[in-house]
Amino acid sequence: xxxxxxxxxxxxxxxxxxxxxxxxxxxxxxxxxxxxxxxxxxxxxxxxxxxxxxxxxxxxxxxxxxxxxxxxxxxxxxxxxxxxxxxxxxxxxxxxxxxxxxxxxxxxxxxxxxxxxxxxxxxxxxxxxxxxxxxxxxxxxxxxxxxxxxxxxxxxxxxxxxxxxxxxxxxxxxxxxxxxxxxxxxxxxxxxxxxxxxxxxxxxxxxxxxxxxxxxxxxxxxxxxxxxxxxxxxxxxxxxxxxxxxxxxxxxxxxxxxxxxxxxxxxxxxxxxxxxxxxxxxxxxxxxxxxxxxxxxxxxxxxxxxxxxxxxxxxxxxxxxxxxxxxxxxxxxxxxxxxxxxxxxxxxxxxxxxxxxxxxxxxxxxxxxxxxxxxxxxxxxxxxxxxxxxxxxxxxxxxxxxxxxxxxxxxxxxxxxxxxxxxxxxxxxxxxxxxxxxxxxxxxxxxxxxxxxxxxxxxxxxxxxxxxxxxxxxxxxxxxxxxxxxxxxxxxxxxxxxxxxxxxxxxxxxxxxxxxxxxxxxxxxxxxxxxxxxxxxxxxxxxxxxxxxxxxxxxxxxxxxxxxxxxxxxxxxxxxxxxxxxxxxxxxxxxxxxxxxxxxxxxx
Ligand code: G6P
Numbered sequence: 001x002x003x004x005x006x007x008x009x010x011x012x013x014x015x016x017x018x019x020x021x022x023x024x025x026x027x028x029x030x031x032x033x034x035x036x037x038x039x040x041x042x043x044x045x046x047x048x049x050x051x052x053x054x055x056x057x058x059x060x061x062x063x064x065x066x067x068x069x070x071x072x073x074x075x076x077x078x079x080x081x082x083x084x085x086x087x088x089x090x091x092x093x094x095x096x097x098x099x100x101x102x103x104x105x106x107x108x109x110x111x112x113x114x115x116x117x118x119x120x121x122x123x124x125x126x127x128x129x130x131x132x133x134x135x136x137x138x139x140x141x142x143x144x145x146x147x148x149x150x151x152x153x154x155x156x157x158x159x160x161x162x163x164x165x166x167x168x169x170x171x172x173x174x175x176x177x178x179x180x181x182x183x184x185x186x187x188x189x190x191x192x193x194x195x196x197x198x199x200x201x202x203x204x205x206x207x208x209x210x211x212x213x214x215x216x217x218x219x220x221x222x223x224x225x226x227x228x229x230x231x232x233x234x235x236x237x238x239x240x241x242x243x244x245x246x247x248x249x250x251x252x253x254x255x256x257x258x259x260x261x262x263x264x265x266x267x268x269x270x271x272x273x274x275x276x277x278x279x280x281x282x283x284x285x286x287x288x289x290x291x292x293x294x295x296x297x298x299x300x301x302x303x304x305x306x307x308x309x310x311x312x313x314x315x316x317x318x319x320x321x322x323x324x325x326x327x328x329x330x331x332x333x334x335x336x337x338x339x340x341x342x343x344x345x346x347x348x349x350x351x352x353x354x355x356x357x358x359x360x361x362x363x364x365x366x367x368x369x370x371x372x373x374x375x376x377x378x379x380x381x382x383x384x385x386x387x388x389x390x391x392x393x394x395x396x397x398x399x400x401x402x403x404x405x406x407x408x409x410x411x412x413x414x415x416x417x418x419x420x421x422x423x424x425x426x427x428x429x430x431x432x433x434x435x436x437x438x439x440x441x442x443x444x445x446x447x448x449x450x451x452x453x454x455x456x457x458x459x460x461x462x463x464x465x466x467x468x469x470x471x472x473x474x475x476x477x478x479x480x481x482x483x484x485x486x487x488x489x490x491x492x493x494x495x496x497x498x499x500x501x502x503x504x505x506x507x508x509x510x511x512x513x514x515x516x517x518x519x520x521x522x523x524x525x526x527x528x529x530x531x532x533x534x535x536x537x538x539x540x541x542x543x544x545x546x547x548x549x550x551x552x553x554x555x556x557x558x559x560x561x562x563x564x565x566x567x568x569x570x571x572x573x574x575x576x577x578x579x580x581x582x583x584x585x586x587x588x589x590x591x592x593x594x595x596x597x598x599x600x601x602x603x604x
Contacts, residue, residue, distance in 0.1 A: 002086070002098040003027040003072040004178070006159040006169045006189035007199075008216050012036075014063045017070035020195045021051050026391055026599035027098070027191060028074025031085035034058075035094040035161055036065025042094055042163035046085035050593070069161045069169065069189075071096035074598040077104070078121030088120065090128035092135065092163035097124040098191060099156030099176040100604075107151070127152065131160060142213045145170050146226045149211060155348060155604075159189050172211035177346055177374055180204045180212060180219050182233060187214050193236045193372065194389065204233045205372065236372070250591045252392035252484070256577050257443060259397050260436040263570075266386040266401050267436070270408040271429055276415065278408065281363065281381045284416035289336035290317045291361070293325050293353045295601065297395040297479065298341040298402060303472035304569045305406035312420070312566075313413035322349035323604065325356070332360045339365045341406070343390055343398040344600040345373020352604060354378055367405055369398050383409065392592045393599045394484050396577045399476065403570045404435065431564040435571075441561045442574035446582075449575060452539065452556055453582030457485070459510050463501060464491040464576075466514040467524050469569045473514050477576035484584040484594045494527040505536040510555070512539045514576070516568045517546035525550045541575055 003024025007013040017034045025032075032054040033046030045063050047053035051072060071086035077100075078084035087094040101107070104123035107130060112118070116129045130151065134144035141162050155175025162168055171178055171189045181188030181196040181203055190196040193203045206212060209224025210231070223229040248254035270277055290309055292302035302319045309317040318330065322340075332338070338357045342350045345368035354364060354375055366379035369387050376382045385401035411428055414420040420428070456462065462481060466474035475491035482489045492501050494513070505511065511531050515524040521542075528538050528550065537555035540547065543562040551557040563571050584591045 002074050003195065004069070004096045004098050004157055004159050004189065004191045005071075005195055006069040006096075006161070006171065006214075007067070008167060008169060008187045008214065009066050010186055011066060012064050013066055013068040014058060016199065017068050018051065018055055018058065019198070020190060021054075021070050021072045023195045023197070024072050024191055025051055025593065026393065028072055028598045029593050030075040030080035031073045031082070032071065033085045033087055034063060034068055034070040035087040035089065036063050036068035037161055037163065037166050038063070038065030040164045040166065042089065042092065042161065044087050044089060044094060046082050046087070048080050048082055048085065065166075067161060067166050067169065069094065069096045069159050076100055077123045083120045084122050086124060087161070088122065088125040088128040090116075090125065090132040093128050093131045094161045095124060095128045095131065096159050097127060097156055100154045101126060101152050101156060102154035103152070127158060141165065141168060141170055145172070145211060146222070157191065167215045169214045170211065171206070171214065173206040174209055175348070178206045180206065180214065182218070185216055187216055187219065189214065197236075201236050202233055203236045204231050207231060250392065250581075252394055252396060252581055252591050255390055255392050255397045256574070256581065258388065259400050259574065260439040260443070262387045262397050262401055263404055263439060264436040266404045267432060269384070269386050270405065271432065275425065275429070276408055276412050278412050279381055279383070282365070282409070282412055284313070284315065284413040286335060287315065287337050287362070287413075289333045290315055290413075291330070291332065291336060291338040291357070292317065292319045292341065293322050293338065293350060294341040295322045295347050295349055297399045297476060298343060298350075300472045300476040300479070301399055301402035301406060302339075302341050303475065304403055304469050305410060307469040308407055308410035308566065309413060312410050313417050314419055315413050315417065320353070322347065322353040325353040332357060334360070334362060336361045337363045337365060339367060339409075340375050340379060341367040341402055342373070342375050343369045343387070343395055343402075345370040345375040347601050348604045349601075351375055351378070367402060369401070391599070393594055393597050394480055394580065394591075400439070400570050400573050403573070404432075407432070407566065407570075428566065431567060434564070435567060438561050438563055438567065438571050439574060442571055445558060445560070445575055446578055448558065449578040450582045452558070453579060453586050455556075456487070456510055456579065456583045457586035459487055459508065461504060461509050462487055462489040463504065463509060463511045464489065464514065465494040465497060465511060465524070465527060466491070467494045467520040468518075470514045470516070470572065473569045473572055473576065476573065477512060477514065477579070480576055480580035481583060483597060484580055484591050485587050485589055486595070487583065487587075494524045497527050498530060502530065502534065505531055505534045507535040507537065510537050510539055512541065512579070514572050515540065515542050515546060516560070516563060516565070516572070517543050517549065518565050518568065521546060521549075528554070541572060
């Protein structure tokens with residue numbers, strides 16, 4: 001996590017750095033800081049908490065200089081204090097860092113023995129001191145970097161600034177992404193192209209192990225063996241309007257509302273008039289097993305997809321949380337495919353899982369939102385989810401787009417494995433085309449949900465129940481609620497309730513039941529009765545026939561449109577998102593940047 005930016009500009013860079021950090025705040029917001037070189041002098045400003053605190057500090061203590069680096073932090077080593085905030089400085093060097101230096105304890109001991117002292121608890125300060133130490137041994141900053149980088153273990157992106165050097169930044173990438181931006185007589189460095197979007201659209205991505213010496217004249221790139229490397233420059237299109245709130249109070253509200261439009265984009269991408277439109281390499285003939293790996297919300301999308309791959313295509317499907325996947329050493333089939341689902345395409349655990357299966361499976365597929373990401377670049381096939389930039393930390397439109405793409409993939413598997421004839425496929429595709437309209441109808445429930453949220457905001461614990469493909473949706477609904485409202489929430493398979501969680505039920509615990517009127521409905525209704533018999537307050541989310549049949553004794557009901565079974569997990573995501581959003585608003589929490597979280601998790 002953590003966001004990095006660097007600018008060698010023609011004007012004072014502090015305002016540019018702060019603006020770029022605003023676009024990187026999704027990576028963490030525990031503290032922020034900038035450093036510049038002005039008239040040869042290195043200086044810095046740092047503040048705890050959100051970026052606005054740094055901006056306020058800069059009003060009172062401005063920082064001049066046309067060369068600078070900046071950082072927004074998600075704390076790993078050491079609490080969110082000014083001393084632990086980046087940039088870290090050691091004498092004539094300042095550095096910003098994303099990732100973890102795994103051998104920092106050894107390096108720290110070595111530096112302490114050499115007489116250096118530390119001001120922070122961070123792993124990053126070790127890098128600053130090590131650079132200072134290398135510079136003291138002689139040679140140029142580039143020579144010192146070439147000696148220093150092999151000594152650092154772990155995954156990191158770094159950007160250095162040096163006292164007395166107003167036309168120099170050195171940056172390095174190992175495990176964490178880093179983009180170099182080319183301007184006219186100006187150069188930039190950023191954790192992603194979005195951070196640099198208003199300054200330049202000409203981007204060079206560093207590859208694994210690369211480092212670069214940057215001056216206003218350009219970037220000299222070296223690979224991990226310190227040999228000169230040529231890396232292509234590409235023009236990146238980042239649609240700036242998709243990074244604005246566009247009149248909404250929060251990014252999350254905007255992103256929930258965008259779902260009909262972005263789902264339509266995804267459907268246009270993956271459906272032709274008369275069939276599916278998946279990339280040429282996607283042919284499931286002969287594939288014997290599917291492994292789906294992801295974290296967080298993306299993992300729940302995989303969980304829903306497991307039901308689809310197994311029921312539609314009869315394809316055995318394993319799902320895994322990326323952080324567990326490697327360590328349980330799952331048996332993999334050389335005729336199997338592995339699918340990595342990630343909004344950002346940079347989640348460290350998911351990326352590590354991908355690297356673990358390379359050459360152990362027949363094909364790797366990336367289902368990602370950011371198509372220039374590491375996961376996209378390292379997979380054999382990339383399936384973009386077409387959600388547009390997602391800024392809110394709680395994932396919403398990316399989840400429903402992931403589901404939509406995974407559903408088209410499951411239909412392709414069913415077709416390739418002879419499980420769907422042309423007429424059946426045509427019916428499924430016609431169903432899928434209903435999605436944007438259905439999502440609009442679900443969004444229209446917002447005023448009713450706002451009223452319910454006032455009640456939910458008073459709860460200390462909330463349970464979500466679902467059966468079949470609605471079970472993972474119960475997990476996702478609970479995750480959404482807890483991450484932004486801080487109310488304790490759990491998702492359970494309806495049938496599992498009586499094996500423990502029913503002990504929690506009393507009149508103070510709302511139980512949200514996600515149950516379209518499908519083949520499993522009767523069984524879920526029985527589980528609802530068990531809750532109500534113990535004075536539990538059931539909020540039933542169903543369609544008109546479901547509410548007519550089972551709504552009478554419920555505490556509250558929400559009527560969703562009637563929907564083909566396959567689409568229910570996608571549609572019911574909307575009321576779950578709206579409930580979380582409005583409950584968080586009622587509680588007054590920070591919806592777009594909830595405490596302790598970050599949008600992109602680039603540490604394991
Ligand atoms: C973080 C985000 C979640 C997201 C998860 C996986 O925890 O807060 O919203 O689901 O990372 O991220 P990815 O980018 O891999 O989908």
